[in-house]
Structure formats: structure tokens, C-alpha cells
Amino acid sequence: MHYSRVLVPIFAVLLIMVSAGFISAEVAPRERCLHCHGNRSVISSGKGYLYIDPHKFTATTHSRIGCSSCHDSVTSRHPADALRPSRASCKECHLPVVREYLGGIHAEKAACPDCHNPHTVRPAEVVSGADMNVQCARCHDNAGIIKKHGHWLPQAQLHITALPCITCHTGSQQYVINLYIQSRHGDKPRDGYAPATHDELAALVRPGVPVSRVIDADGDGVVSLEELRTFHRNAATRGMRLWGMMMPEKITHTYRILKNRWDCTFCHASGSKALQTSYLAIPDQDGRSIRIPVEKGAVLDLLYGTPDFYMMGTSRSSTLSIIGLAIVACGAMVPLFHGTLRFLTRKKRKDTPHGAA
Amino acid sequence: MAQHDKIYLNPTPIRIWHWLNALGIVTLTLTGIQIRWPEFLNIFGAYKAAVSLHNTAGIVVSISYLLWMAYYIFVAGTLLKIYVPTAEDLKHGLLRQAIFYFFFYFFGKPNPHTPTPDNKFNPLQKVTYLMIMFLLLPLVIISGFLIMNIGPLREVIIAVGGLKLLDGFHYLIACCFTAFLFIHVYLATLGHTPFAHTKSMWTGWEEEDKP
Ligand code: HEM
Numbered sequence: 001m002h003y004s005r006v007l008v009p010i011f012a013v014l015l016i017m018v019s020a021g022f023i024s025a026e027v028a029p030r031e032r033c034l035h036c037h038g039n040r041s042v043i044s045s046g047k048g049y050l051y052i053d054p055h056k057f058t059a060t061t062h063s064r065i066g067c068s069s070c071h072d073s074v075t076s077r078h079p080a081d082a083l084r085p086s087r088a089s090c091k092e093c094h095l096p097v098v099r100e101y102l103g104g105i106h107a108e109k110a111a112c113p114d115c116h117n118p119h120t121v122r123p124a125e126v127v128s129g130a131d132m133n134v135q136c137a138r139c140h141d142n143a144g145i146i147k148k149h150g151h152w153l154p155q156a157q158l159h160i161t162a163l164p165c166i167t168c169h170t171g172s173q174q175y176v177i178n179l180y181i182q183s184r185h186g187d188k189p190r191d192g193y194a195p196a197t198h199d200e201l202a203a204l205v206r207p208g209v210p211v212s213r214v215i216d217a218d219g220d221g222v223v224s225l226e227e228l229r230t231f232h233r234n235a236a237t238r239g240m241r242l243w244g245m246m247m248p249e250k251i252t253h254t255y256r257i258l259k260n261r262w263d264c265t266f267c268h269a270s271g272s273k274a275l276q277t278s279y280l281a282i283p284d285q286d287g288r289s290i291r292i293p294v295e296k297g298a299v300l301d302l303l304y305g306t307p308d309f310y311m312m313g314t315s316r317s318s319t320l321s322i323i324g325l326a327i328v329a330c331g332a333m334v335p336l337f338h339g340t341l342r343f344l345t346r347k348k349r350k351d352t353p354h355g356a357a
Numbered sequence: 358m359a360q361h362d363k364i365y366l367n368p369t370p371i372r373i374w375h376w377l378n379a380l381g382i383v384t385l386t387l388t389g390i391q392i393r394w395p396e397f398l399n400i401f402g403a404y405k406a407a408v409s410l411h412n413t414a415g416i417v418v419s420i421s422y423l424l425w426m427a428y429y430i431f432v433a434g435t436l437l438k439i440y441v442p443t444a445e446d447l448k449h450g451l452l453r454q455a456i457f458y459f460f461f462y463f464f465g466k467p468n469p470h471t472p473t474p475d476n477k478f479n480p481l482q483k484v485t486y487l488m489i490m491f492l493l494l495p496l497v498i499i500s501g502f503l504i505m506n507i508g509p510l511r512e513v514i515i516a517v518g519g520l521k522l523l524d525g526f527h528y529l530i531a532c533c534f535t536a537f538l539f540i541h542v543y544l545a546t547l548g549h550t551p552f553a554h555t556k557s558m559w560t561g562w563e564e565e566d567k568p
Contacts, residue, residue, distance in 0.1 A: 152405075154405065154408055154409070155507060155508065157508045158507050158508050236515070241515065263403065263404070264403070264404035264405050264408070265395045265396070265404045268395060268404055269395035269396045269404070302521055302522070302525055303522075305521070306519075306521075307518060307519025307520065307521045307522055308511075308514070308515060308519045308520050308521070309520065309521065310520045310521045310524050312392055312393075312408075312524075313392060313393060313394070313395045313396075313404070315521075316393060317521075317525065320525045320528060320529070321393070321394075321528075323529065323532075324528055324529055324531075324532035325532070327529070327532040327533055327535075327536050328532050328535045328536050328539075330536055331535060331536025331537060331538070331539040331540050332536070332539045334539065334540045334543060335539055335540065335542075335543035338458070338459070338543065339543065341463055342462075342463065345463040345464070345465075348463065348464050348465040349462075349463075349465040
């Protein structure tokens with residue numbers, strides 16, 4: 001996680017606020033704002049866009065700087081003054097990100113608030129892969145994207161559900177595997193799986209116990225192979241499974257069509273040392289996904305790692321490779337062994353015929 | 358010198374099947390190696406090319422398998438007779454044939470089995486081919502078909518233990534095929550000339566040796 005991305009802007013804002021004397025002026029506490037904007041009745045009044053979910057807002061980093069830092073022209077008479085409060089522009093605090101983004105191919109296609117609602121933003125490491133793709137799906141219809149990518153990408157649907165778009169379309173780096181718990185929605189097998197919610201998982205543990213105990217049974221903050229195995233054993237009967245996604249750790253906004261993503265071996269050839277690092281991501285009440293480290297090499301493990309996750313060429317099991325090669329070697333020994341004896345005894349068969357292969 | 362009799366051992370559909378199948382299996386093996394170890398081996402250029410070729414070869418092998426099955430069941434009607442070993446085969450034939458290959462053969466003793474169109478395999482061949490054609494080939498085809506359609510067939514994949522297990526299974530069977538291939542091609546050279554059996558798989562006619 002790159003705290004500088006969050007902390008530097010916060011300090012910048014504080015500095016601006018102090019130097020401009022805002023802090024002493026009319027700082028409206030956010031409770032006052034949320035008294036109206038956090039009230040669900042604004043939705044029913046037909047002005048749903050005015051609604052700010054207090055829960056989600058409080059969970060954001062932005063909540064630390066407060067409403068009026070960004071809406072600084074809001075007056076004490078608002079809304080009676082009929083003035084539309086100002087809205088901060090992201091670049092006031094996130095200049096490096098803005099610069100980076102404007103250099104990419106997407107600069108003209110969408111602005112920061114098209115992907116990020118300033119009232120629900122979260123640091124990247126608590127955003128699940130599926131949620132990241134929801135941001136893109138607002139404009140890029142998922143079915144259409146799968147169809148287009150399917151022209152060149154084998155198993156396009158599978159790829160799109162196991163990768164956030166930004167893994168291929170930005171220069172984001174340092175890939176790890178995040179494991180998400182999914183649950184079946186509906187009774188029929190066809191209904192498919194969706195990310196399990198906090199409440200669904202909470203129902204599986206005793207009240208008051210952290211939901212991560214669903215898998216991390218001993219609560220030591222690390223998921224061991226043993227714990228993964230226990231979860232698998234019970235998962236199917238609960239209508240659950242683990243879903244792996246390949247996530248970048250270091251997020252950048254350098255939007256591009258990366259040429260090397262045409263080449264499957266960019267991901268499918270890193271050998272068995274790659275992807276040693278994986279996390280289990282558990283949703284919390286605020287929709288964030290909190291990561292717990294998983295024992296190293298879990299995704300490479302045939303039986304205890306996630307059984308439904310496999311990256312051809314990359315997460316192959318080396319034990320299995322060796323067993324397979326041993327089988328082939330046994331086969332190759334027969335001609336070698338028999339052929340040698342056959343050569344040494346060739347005189348004995350001078351004119352006797354033989355048959356059958 | 359021995360005199361040569363010719364018998365028609367391998368009918369045309371079987372010969373077509375056999376070589377289509379051989380080409381398919383060899384392609385599958387080579388592409389399969391690249392798919393599993395792309396960083397060590399690159400025969401077909403792009404990884405994607407290896408994957409699509411593997412998929413295509415898999416379909417060819419599956420279709421030719423149906424051809425083989427259809428011919429033996431519906432046209433010749435000899436599938437079980439040719440491929441299923443008899444009780445006698447299992448009790449004595451198997452051992453006799455193995456002892457021949459690994460012992461008497463070296464001393465120039467004659468093969469205890471003489472192929473005829475209705476009894477063309479020796480007991481060892483019967484057992485091996487039975488395993489290959491009735492167990493391993495169907496299993497590798499089914500697992501391959503599942504892996505080709507992970508999205509739509511996810512439920513089935515989970516039911517059989519998950520993608521990883523399925524893939525490992527597919528890989529191990531493929532290794533068995535490769536092992537079989539070494540032995541099979543080698544034993545095919547044990548005819549009265551090194552290419553006699555292969556020639557009969559090509560022309561259909563096996564030259565029988567009568568001492
Ligand atoms: C380049 C590789 C191959 C060569 C040179 C080869 C050669 C031969 C020859 C000479 C025969 C006739 C002798 C006999 O009946 O045993 C034969 C039969 C047979 N081969 Fe192969 N073979 C090859 C690949 C394969 C593969 C890949 C498979 C299966 C996966 C296979 C399965 C069989 C079977 C089942 C028969 C008996 C066919 C029948 O008459 O019903 N062969 N092969």
C-alpha cells in the first residue's frame with residue numbers, strides 16, 4: 001500500500017486549509033451535512049443523487065478531510081441560499097495521479113469522478129477485483145467486452161472474471177493472487193456464484209467473532225494450507241467456493257493497450273516460482289475487502305490450494321510434473337532395454353520370423 | 358527361406374483412423390509440452406498458437422475415435438471379440454506373451470500368437486489396447502473437453518474436484534499416452550522386418566511368415 005498517495009494529499013489539504021484560515025471559519029461538521037444528505041428520504045424525494053451513504057463515506061480516506069474541504073463554498077445558509085456549492089477538483093490534491101492519467105489513452109474518455117465517487121473512494125488494496133471491474137462496466141458493457149476480447153483471447157469470459165481490466169490496460173505491477181469467497185445465489189446450479197457478502201459469512205461464525213475465522217480458524221492472521229483444506233471440505237455443502245484473481249499491487253493510471261498482453265506467456269510462463277504470494281480477501285461491513293496473507297505457494301498446491309484456480313503454465317504443480325515425467329521415462333526405458341538385448345542377441349534370430357507389435 | 362502369405366489385417370477405416378489418431382496424439386503431446394512448460398520449450402511460436410493447435414488436435418482425435426468405434430461396432434461388429442481378452446488370455450496368454458517378449462524372443466523362438474482378422478491381437482496387445490481405447494482415451498477426451506469449456510461447464514468441473522485436479526489428471530493420462538507411444542512404436546518394429554507391421558498399418562496387408 002502506498003500511504004504517500006493518501007497521506008500527501010491529506011497534508012496538502014490541511015496545509016491549504018490552515019493557510020487559508022478555513023479551519024477557524026465556518027467548518028461545518030460533517031454530521032450537519034449528513035443530517036440531510038445522509039438521510040434516505042432524499043432518495044425518495046426524487047433527488048437520489050444528493051444522497052451520500054454515511055457508512056460508506058465514513059470508511060473513506062476522504063472523510064478525514066471533511067465535507068467542506070471539498071465543497072468549500074458551502075455557506076451556513078445552505079441550501080436556502082440556492083447557491084450550488086463548489087466541488088473540489090481532484091488535481092488539487094492528486095496532481096501526480098492526474099498527470100499520469102492524462103498521459104494515457106483514456107484521458108479523453110473519462111474523468112476521475114467517472115470511475116471514483118469521491119464519497120466512496122477506498123485505497124486500492126481494499127477494493128476487490130470484481131469491484132474494480134464494476135467501475136469499468138459502467139461504460140464498458142461486460143458482455144460486449146467479453147465478445148470483443150474473445151476474438152483474440154481464448155476463454156475470454158474466464159479471463160475477464162479472473163483479472164481486473166487494469167492488469168492488462170495499465171502499467172500496474174507486482175501481481176499477486178487474491179482469493180475471494182463466492183457463494184451460490186439461488187438453489188439451481190445454473191444460478192452461478194457471486195462474491196459472498198459480509199453478512200453471509202458472518203452467519204457462519206459465532207456472533208462477535210471476526211468473519212475471517214470462516215477460513216482462518218485459529219485467528220492468527222495467516223491462512224495455512226491446513227485451514228484452506230478444511231474450508232474446501234465444507235465449502236461445497238455451504239454452496240461456496242474460492243475464486244482467485246490476479247491483482248496488481250502497485251496501481252498506476254497509465255492507461256494503455258499493452259502490446260505484451262497479446263503474448264499469453266506474459267502471464268502463463270513465469271514458472272513455479274511465480275505467484276507464490278496470495279491473499280485471502282474477506283469483505284467487511286463497509287464493502288471493503290480486507291486481505292489476510294495465505295501461506296506461501298498455496299496456489300501452487302494441488303490439493304490444499306484453491307482447487308478451482310489454475311493458470312496454465314504458471315501455477316502448475318512441480319510434484320505432478322515429476323510424476324508425469326517418471327511415467328514417460330518408464331515408457332522410454334522399454335525400447336532402450338529391450339532394444340539393447342535385441343541388438344546383442346540378433347544372431348540368434350538370424351532366420352526365425354516374429355510377429356506382432 | 359520362409360515363404361510369405363498375405364492376409365488382409367487392417368481395413369481402410371481403421372488405417373485412416375490410426376494415422377489420423379497418431380498424428381493427433383503426437384501433435385497433442387508436442388503442443389501439450391509447450392503449454393505446460395512454455396519457458397523451456399517453444400515449438401509453435403506463440404503460446405496461443407500452441408493452445409489452438411492443441412484444441413484442434415483434440416477435436417480431431419475425438420472425432421476419429423468415434424469413427425473407430427463406429428467402424429468396429431456397426432460395420433465389422435468385432436469390437437469386443439478383438440479387444441476384450443478371453444479368460445484363457447488372462448489366465449495363460451498374458452504371461453506366455455510377456456515371457457515371449459522378454460525372454461524367448463531373444464533366443465529366436467517363434468511368437469505364440471499369429472494374427473488373423475478376427476483375432477489380430479495377442480493377449481498383451483488386447484489388454485493394453487483395451488486400456489488405451491476404452492479407458493484412457495475416453496478419459497483424456499472428456500477431461501480435455503471440460504478444460505476447453507471451463508466457463509460453461511464450471512459446475513461439472515467443481516463436481517469432479519476442481520480445475521486443478523482435472524488438469525493434473527489430464528496431464529497424467531497424457532503422460533501415460535506418451536509412455537505407451539514409446540513402447541508401441543518400438544514393438545511395431547518387431548515384425549519380420551522392422552517396418553513390416555507399419556507397412557501393414559499403411560496398406561492393410563500383413564505378410565505372414567510361414568516357417
Ligand atoms: C507415430 C506413431 C505410431 C506408430 C508408428 C504406430 C504403429 C502401429 C502399427 C504398426 C500398428 C499395427 C500393429 C498392431 O496391430 O499392433 C498399430 C496399431 C494400433 N495402434 Fe498405433 N502407432 C502409432 C501411434 C499410435 C497412437 C498415438 C495410438 C493411440 C493413442 C495408437 C493405437 C493403436 C491401436 C489401438 C492399434 C490397434 C489398431 C486396430 O487394429 O484396431 N497408435 N500402430
